[in-house]
Amino acid sequence: MVEEAKGVYVVLDALDECQTRKGSxxxxxxxxITNLRLDERDLHLLVTSRPEHDIEVVLRELAKSExxxxxxxxxxxxxxIRSYVRTRMRDNGGLKRWKSRLDVLEEIETxxxxxxxxx
Numbered sequence: 001m002v003e004e005a006k007g008v009y010v011v012l013d014a015l016d017e018c019q020t021r022k023g024s025x026x027x028x029x030x031x032x033i034t035n036l037r038l039d040e041r042d043l044h045l046l047v048t049s050r051p052e053h054d055i056e057v058v059l060r061e062l063a064k065s066e067x068x069x070x071x072x073x074x075x076x077x078x079x080x081i082r083s084y085v086r087t088r089m090r091d092n093g094g095l096k097r098w099k100s101r102l103d104v105l106e107e108i109e110t111x112x113x114x115x116x117x118x119x
Contacts, residue, residue, distance in 0.1 A: 002036070002041060007042050007044075008043045009045075009046070010036075010044070010046070011047075012048070014048060015029070015055055016052045016055060030054060030055065030058045033062070045062070048072075078116070081113065082109070085109055085112050
């Protein structure tokens, strides 16, 4: 299908969550990506993932330069998550009874942020 089309864009989100990253090209996603031969086709690949060694190795081999790999700044992500958590806690009717207990709300926020891991 890729060989017949022109200007194909493949977007793979959360590659680190894929359970079948390894294996043969017909079974594993990373070998399949390697077999795409991006240079030989009008094929563009956008991948998002947490930093996992096996994924980094494959993607660094495919990248034409370091500029092709854009790490997302975790501080910015954490700020977005914190903002979302605060808004949800403020708007959630089930937490109204804790509005006067800022220490409890801060503890809830802290625990949620510790478990978020950038997600």
